[in-house]
Amino acid sequence: EVQLVESGGGLVQPGSSLKLSCVASGFTFSSYNMHWIRQAPKKGLEWIALIYYDSSNKYYADSVKGRFTISRDNSKNTLYLEMNSLRSEDTAMYYCAKGLEDVMDAWGQGASVTVSS
Amino acid sequence: DIVLTQSPALAVSLGQRATISCRASQSVSISRYNLMHWYQQKPGQQPKLLIYRASNLASGIPARFSGSGSGTDFTLTINPVQADDIATYYCQQSRESPTFGGGTKLELK
Numbered sequence: 001e002v003q004l005v006e007s008g009g010g011l012v013q014p015g016s017s018l019k020l021s022c023v024a025s026g027f028t029f030s031s032y033n034m035h036w037i038r039q040a041p042k043k044g045l046e047w048i049a050l051i052y053y054d055s056s057n058k059y060y061a062d063s064v065k066g067r068f069t070i071s072r073d074n075s076k077n078t079l080y081l082e083m084n085s086l087r088s089e090d091t092a093m094y095y096c097a098k099g100l101e102d103v104m105d106a107w108g109q110g111a112s113v114t115v116s117s
Numbered sequence: 118d119i120v121l122t123q124s125p126a127l128a129v130s131l132g133q134r135a136t137i138s139c140r141a142s143q144s145v146s147i148s149r150y151n152l153m154h155w156y157q158q159k160p161g162q163q164p165k166l167l168i169y170r171a172s173n174l175a176s177g178i179p180a181r182f183s184g185s186g187s188g189t190d191f192t193l194t195i196n197p198v199q200a201d202d203i204a205t206y207y208c209q210q211s212r213e214s215p216t217f218g219g220g221t222k223l224e225l226k
Contacts, residue, residue: 103154107163
């Protein structure tokens, strides 16, 4: 069974940094692209980043480009999202998702990030 | 970015058909591939893939869910609606950098 477990969320002040992790199990992590998607409170889904299975390519939404960095460690079956210069509008639930061709076929339960002074 | 537009809510009776629409600001089809997908999200849960490439049922999804469409207009149909289907449904395109529709909340009439 595919499992994705996010961690690292919390309450932080504007301008600060935070790093999320997503530990994967139940599939060959190193063979699949991975995504981060976020959902602000009571809002819809927003895709924010994609990393290829071998880290050869990374893509970001304009809303986070230059502030967020996606990375992975295939030896640890772990996906990361490093978030810098956090703003109140970054407050959201952050989901990692497994990519299957052009869809997201499995999602974690999410990590909550609140940016507030 | 490709903008996906969904109606905010749809009220249906149990046992009836629900039709949820998604319109894209430009075509999301390439050749024979219709790059539109559908997800279900229940309150307090993560989204779950229902339909991929417009009409293909994801693994483990009941056959009462179906999808259709091409170009800019796509539809998710649930027939018959069961109590467990009350959720918010999102469309997502992969023609360009992924974007999601605003979601349609399926409610009981």
